[in-house]
Amino acid sequence: MERLTQRYGDNGVELVNDTIDAPGVAETIAMHRLADYEDTGLTxxxxxxxxxxxxxxPMSERLPNATDGDYFGMILVCWDGRKSEPTEPKLHSCIETVTVGxxxxxxxxxQWNVTHWMPLPEPPKEETR
Incomplete structure (x- = not known):
């Protein structure tokens, strides 16, 4: 994303006008971006x-634990396709859903050369009308 603002000091912020020549255009673009952000409803x-x-x-950052899984203890893992020996040629990246254990x-x-993992996303919520 191209930034429209830059920070300075502890609390300062200003519009970056370098790429926009017409007066008021940067402000208008910034206002539209702010409105789009506010429409998300998120802080x-x-x-x-x-x-x-x-x-x-990355597995080098930390291993998952039981609390990282969903209700059933499931997570997504990415491994490099090698079944046993790291010296085997890499087949491809595989993504699996599996329990943490x-x-x-x-x-x-x-048996798996796991490189990365992530928790499963939250299940969809029913919309209320």
């Missing part, structure tokens, strides 16, 4: 939390 903290929940977590078992036994 900046909620957006940051969503981004964090929807990212692939099963993934850790396959990872620790060397």
């Amino acid at each position: 900046p903290a909620e957006i940051a939390e969503l981004k964090e929940r929807q990212r692939w977590i 099963k993934m850790l078992e396959l990872y620790r036994s060397g």
